[in-house]
Amino acid sequence: MTPFAGKTYWLVGASHGLGREIARQLADQEARLILSARSEDALRKLAQELCNAIVLPLDVTDTDAVAQAARTAGPLDGVIYNAGVYEPMRTQNWDSGAVLKMSDVNFTGALRVLGEVVPGFVRQRRGDITLVGSLAGYRGLPASIGYGASKAALVSLAETMRHDLKDSGVTVRLVNPGFIKTRLTYKNSFRMPQLMDPEDAARHVIAAMRSRRFRTDFPRPFSFAINALNLLPDWIVYRGK
Numbered sequence: 001m002t003p004f005a006g007k008t009y010w011l012v013g014a015s016h017g018l019g020r021e022i023a024r025q026l027a028d029q030e031a032r033l034i035l036s037a038r039s040e041d042a043l044r045k046l047a048q049e050l051c052n053a054i055v056l057p058l059d060v061t062d063t064d065a066v067a068q069a070a071r072t073a074g075p076l077d078g079v080i081y082n083a084g085v086y087e088p089m090r091t092q093n094w095d096s097g098a099v100l101k102m103s104d105v106n107f108t109g110a111l112r113v114l115g116e117v118v119p120g121f122v123r124q125r126r127g128d129i130t131l132v133g134s135l136a137g138y139r140g141l142p143a144s145i146g147y148g149a150s151k152a153a154l155v156s157l158a159e160t161m162r163h164d165l166k167d168s169g170v171t172v173r174l175v176n177p178g179f180i181k182t183r184l185t186y187k188n189s190f191r192m193p194q195l196m197d198p199e200d201a202a203r204h205v206i207a208a209m210r211s212r213r214f215r216t217d218f219p220r221p222f223s224f225a226i227n228a229l230n231l232l233p234d235w236i237v238y239r240g241k
C-alpha cells in the first residue's frame with residue numbers, strides 16, 4: 001500500500017513532459033487522477049494507458065472554465081499545479097503577448113486553481129498541495145523575462161501559504177526543478193547543466209510528495225549553485241555589466 005493509494009489528485013498540466021510522467025508514476029502508486037490541460041487528445045491517450053484516471057480538459061487562463069472544472073472534479077485529496085509555458089526572451093526583445101501569457105499560465109493560473117480548491121481544503125482541515133515552480137524563480141536570470149518573474153511569484157505564493165497553513169491540516173509543498181528535457185527546453189540554444197529526463201524529474205516530484213519537506217530543489221549540485229547566487233553581493237553578480 002502506498003501513501004497515494006485510493007487518493008484523488010487533480011493534476012493540472014498533465015498532457016506532456018513532466019506532468020505526464022508525474023501522472024504515470026502516481027498511477028503506478030495507485031492514485032486516482034483527474035488529468036487537466038488544453039490538449040484533450042493527449043490527455044485521453046494518457047488516461048487510456050493508466051488505470052483510475054479521468055480527463056478534464058481545461059485552459060487555466062479561463063477563470064470560468066477553472067471554476068466549472070473544479071465543480072466537475074468534485075472532492076479531492078490533493079492538487080498538483082504543474083501547468084507552465086516558457087519563451088526565452090531578453091528585455092530588448094520584449095514580446096508583450098508572450099510575457100503576459102507566461103504570467104497568466106504559470107502564476108495567475110495557479111491562483112485560479114487554488115482559489116477553487118484551497119477554501120475546501122481549509123474547511124475540511126485536510127488536503128495536499130504541490131506547486132511546480134522552477135530554480136529560475138530564485139534569482140532574476142538573463143533572457144528570462146516573464147518566465148522568471150512568474151516562477152518567483154509562485155515561489156513567494158507557496159512560502160506565504162506554508163506560513164499560513166501551518167497546523168491547519170493542509171500540506172503545501174514547492175518543487176523547483178532545474179532543466180528537464182521537454183518541449184519547453186527544446187527552445188533553449190545554450191548548454192543546460194544537469195539536463196534531466198522527465199522520468200527522472202518526476203521521480204524527484206513523487207519523492208517530494210512522499211516526504212514532509214516543504215521545499216524540494218533539484219537536481220543537486222545545480223540547485224546549490226543557483227541558491228548560492230543569492231548569497232553573492234550585487235557588485236559580484238553584475239560585475240562588468
Ligand SMILES: NC(=O)c1ccc[n+]([C@@H]2O[C@H](COP(=O)([O-])OP(=O)(O)OC[C@H]3O[C@@H](n4cnc5c(N)ncnc54)[C@H](OP(=O)(O)O)[C@@H]3O)[C@@H](O)[C@H]2O)c1
Nearest residue numbers: 013014015016017018037038039059060083084179180182
Ligand atoms: N522543462 C524544464 O526545464 C522545467 C524546469 C523547471 C520547471 N519546469 C516547470 O515544469 C512544468 C512542466 O513543464 P514541462 O517542461 O513538462 O513542459 P510541457 O511539456 O510543455 O508541459 C507543460 C504542461 O502545461 C500545460 N499547459 C500549458 N498551458 C496551459 C494552459 N493554458 N492551460 C492548461 N494547461 C496548460 C501543458 O498542456 P497543454 O499544452 O495541453 O495545455 C502541459 O501539460 C512547468 O510548470 C514548467 O515551468 C520545467
